Amino acid sequence: MQTMQSVVLRNGSVQLETVDVPQPGPGQVLVKSLACGICGSDLHLTRHTDEVFGLYKKMGLMPADLEVNPDIMLGHEYSAEVVAYGPGTKGELAVGTRVTSVPILMSQNGAGIGVTPGVNGAYSEYFLLDEALMLPLPEGVSPQAAAITEPLAVGLHSVNRSEIGENEVALVAGCGPIGLAVIAALRLRGVQHIVASDPQPSSRAMALEFGATEVVDPTQEDEVVKAATIAGENRVVIFECVGIHTLLTSFIQRAPAKARLVVTGVHTTETPVNFAFALVKEMDIRFTYYYTPEEFAECLERIAKGLVNWKALWTGTVGIDGVPGAFKTLMQPNSHIKVIVEPWRSGELEHAE
DSSP states (O other), X not given: OOEEEEEEEXXXXXXXXXXXXXXXXXXXXXXXXXXXXXXXXXXXXXXXXXXXXXXXXXXXSSOTTOOSOOOEEOOOEEEEEEEEEOTTOOXXXXXXXXXXXXXXXGGGTTEETTXXXXXXXXXXXXXXXXXXXXXXXXXXXOHHHHHTHHHHHHHHHHHHHHTOOTTSEEEEEOOSHHXXXXXXXXXXXXXXXXEXXXXXXXXXXXXXXXXXXXXXXXXXXXXXXXXXXXXXXXXXXXXXXXXXXXXXXXXXXXXXXXXXXXXXSOOOSOOOOOTHHHHHHTOEEXXXXXXXXXXXXXXXXXXXXXXSOGGGTEEEEEEGGXXXXXXXXXXXXXXXXXXXXXXXXOOOOEEOO
């Protein structure tokens, strides 16, 4: 059995380990990982391991009597290269073809690549994909660009779930990768007024580059009042892209009448909410999770057509042995937006050119 290097999350600690190269089963393809983005949800899972797995147990996604949290082989924002086909596949894409896909294995009951215990993630030298879900990279799309398809799809799905109209006012709270993806999707949808809120000046500057029409420092100005003033009689649609649970209550209390709150940040902490505020305002609250395969393919096409400045999101690169150190950096205040792991090489975290 061949072995490889893989980044494993074990009890809240990210470490590099030697594991077996997976063997493709029916309908599956063995691929070599070329590039994989470090996602905010990976950091959240690392920082709040017990909390997340406790939630999974309550939801019946893991055995309730499991005493030790299982290992997770991380990595779900990826591009890869076809290496070998498993049984029952068509083999329509030649070995060596560069591909990406939604991070799901329907061949394993919908297991999530990079999040389900026992499933190899893309912070590994090799991992498995479903042949039926693979998309070849369009001409001119680099592995790094393709790795950014996934967060863009999260943003597009959030905007689609919002059903926002062109004359309604969007308030995007948090201008990290997902907030910027939401802004890009709002701009391409034709929304006329996009207010971006973030305490970091560099993040606000990036929001303007991605299509925001106004920016707000929420530590100095009430971003909800700003959006409501611009909206007038039109609806305010708030996109929560921060993942700080206390913001949910704050937005429900501060939102104007008839507002819509779209929760896109990752939340696993229980929080008290007085829904009387939402009730009296007849407020809509919607939650978004992942995206559809069609939305994922649409974002890959947008990258290929140059409709999204994906390169502005890419701020750092790291080899597979540098991932534990990169996590330590990203879990502290830092200037990075999207760090991309290149599992085929070694090297510490460095800024992208």
